[in-house]
Amino acid sequence: xxxxxxxxxxxxxxxxxxxxxxxxxxxxxxxxxxxxxxxxxxxxxxxxxxxxxxxxxxxxxxxxxxxxxxxxxxxxxxxxxxxxxxxxxxxxxxxxxxxxxxxxxxxxxxxxxxxxxxxxxxxxxxxxxxxxxxxxxxxxxxxxxxxxxxxxxxxxxxxxxxxxxxxxxxxxxxxxxxxxxxxxxxxxxxxxxxxxxxxxxxxxxxxxxxxxxxxxxxxxxxxxxxxxxxxxxxxxxxxxxxxxxxxxxxxxxxxxxxxxxxxxxxxxxxxxxxxxxxxxxxxxxxxxxxxx
Amino acid sequence: xxxxxxxxxxxxxxxxxxxxxxxxxxxxxxxxxxxxxxxxxxxxxxxxxxxxxxxxxxxxxxxxxxxxxxxxxxxxxxxxxxxxxxxxxxxxxxxxxxxxxxxxxxxxxxxxxxxxxxxxxxxxxxxxxxxxxxx
Numbered sequence: 001x002x003x004x005x006x007x008x009x010x011x012x013x014x015x016x017x018x019x020x021x022x023x024x025x026x027x028x029x030x031x032x033x034x035x036x037x038x039x040x041x042x043x044x045x046x047x048x049x050x051x052x053x054x055x056x057x058x059x060x061x062x063x064x065x066x067x068x069x070x071x072x073x074x075x076x077x078x079x080x081x082x083x084x085x086x087x088x089x090x091x092x093x094x095x096x097x098x099x100x101x102x103x104x105x106x107x108x109x110x111x112x113x114x115x116x117x118x119x120x121x122x123x124x125x126x127x128x129x130x131x132x133x134x135x136x137x138x139x140x141x142x143x144x145x146x147x148x149x150x151x152x153x154x155x156x157x158x159x160x161x162x163x164x165x166x167x168x169x170x171x172x173x174x175x176x177x178x179x180x181x182x183x184x185x186x187x188x189x190x191x192x193x194x195x196x197x198x199x200x201x202x203x204x205x206x207x208x209x210x211x212x213x214x215x216x217x218x219x220x221x222x223x224x225x226x227x228x229x230x231x232x233x234x235x236x237x238x239x240x241x242x243x244x245x246x247x248x249x250x251x252x253x254x255x256x257x258x259x260x261x262x263x264x265x266x267x268x269x270x271x272x273x274x275x276x277x278x279x280x281x282x283x284x285x286x287x288x289x290x291x292x
Numbered sequence: 293x294x295x296x297x298x299x300x301x302x303x304x305x306x307x308x309x310x311x312x313x314x315x316x317x318x319x320x321x322x323x324x325x326x327x328x329x330x331x332x333x334x335x336x337x338x339x340x341x342x343x344x345x346x347x348x349x350x351x352x353x354x355x356x357x358x359x360x361x362x363x364x365x366x367x368x369x370x371x372x373x374x375x376x377x378x379x380x381x382x383x384x385x386x387x388x389x390x391x392x393x394x395x396x397x398x399x400x401x402x403x404x405x406x407x408x409x410x411x412x413x414x415x416x417x418x419x420x421x422x423x424x425x426x427x
Binding site: 048150 | 300305306322333335361363372374
């Protein structure tokens with residue numbers, strides 16, 4: 001049986017934990033709003049870009065640039081794993097890392113060579129145990145402000161296209177957490193290189209009209225493809241950040257509620273102990289008086 | 293005019309404009325071009341410059357774009373800009389200050405620094421933005 005003082009200490013420590021989780025929840029909620037707005041605002045651009053690419057690649061056929069047509073082989077795979085820099089967000093990082101592990105293992109069992117590039121610290125930590133020898137790079141996002149993903153996205157895009165040009169890999173897959181809504185973030189694997197227009201991208205029926213290109217179709221494709229890849233990385237980062245805050249908010253909400261329940265039961269225990277002590281003292285006094 | 297052109301301008305950060313307009317003049321990489329309703333399908337890259345949106349004969353809106361693409365289909369005109377700013381919201385002093393800061397940064401770097409090209413590009417962009425403000 002813990003003493004009254006012990007119980008008091010525990011209650012106050014749980015109370016301060018609750019204050020922290022409550023504060024974190026509110027901070028996450030505020031940041032979630034911003035991240036969600038940014039993710040929503042970036043969507044039209046990504047969608048239009050996909051539509052344009054779908055139009056172009058439909059007419060380009062197989063003879064297009066390497067970023068679109070691929071190297072003709074699919075032996076070496078690069079898996080880009082995008083997670084958060086920080087934890088305390090429920091299963092957010094774990095789920096993404098789990099999908100990454102499954103993807104890597106599946107590719108390996110098919111006899112492919114796999115390389116891994118991680119974005120965000122948490123995913124790297126989780127993959128280190130099994131796949132440390134596959135790591136070829138890491139992007140540190142800890143210094144990046146949550147509303148300024150454009151620069152790191154472009155840098156990562158450049159990095160990937162350069163590696164692709166050097167023949168370091170044939171296929172790049174991006175694994176990130178897709179933001180469905182506040183309650184659900186879905187870990188998603190998406191092929192990044194060779195660029196594939198999503199199947200659901202709207203293509204516009206031109207009838208019999210013929211597209212005209214300026215300067216030329218190839219020049220446009222060449223300019224468009226790297227940007228398309230950058231855009232995909234950017235929207236993955238934005239969705240990931242929105243998902244992270246949503247997940248953190250939910251996790252912290254649960255933690256706050258848990259702490260509340262714990263405080264209630266500790267307080268009950270404390271009151272019982274206090275009453276038991278009072279009763280005990282009374283009995284001592286009464287039996288002392290009776291003895292006289 | 294009964295028919296109007298559906299025009300939308302999006303940048304990675306947000307959708308700046310979407311709606312029905314009469315006439316859009318955009319800076320194509322091979323020269324400026326105007327788009328009216330029912331334009332033939334056409335796609336081009338853009339250079340840094342001003343996209344003008346006209347309502348009748350008056351310029352309603354001027355948007356500065358930094359590179360990108362214009363895609364014209366039967367559904368309308370879509371401009372995908374790398375970066376876009378409403379010209380009315382840009383202040384000349386801010387641009388000047390940013391130009392000077394960028395210039396200093398360029399000078400502090402080594403000749404073969406890989407960042408130099410990026411910064412130089414940014415400087416050129418600011419210069420063309422400044423030029424657009426004067427007109």
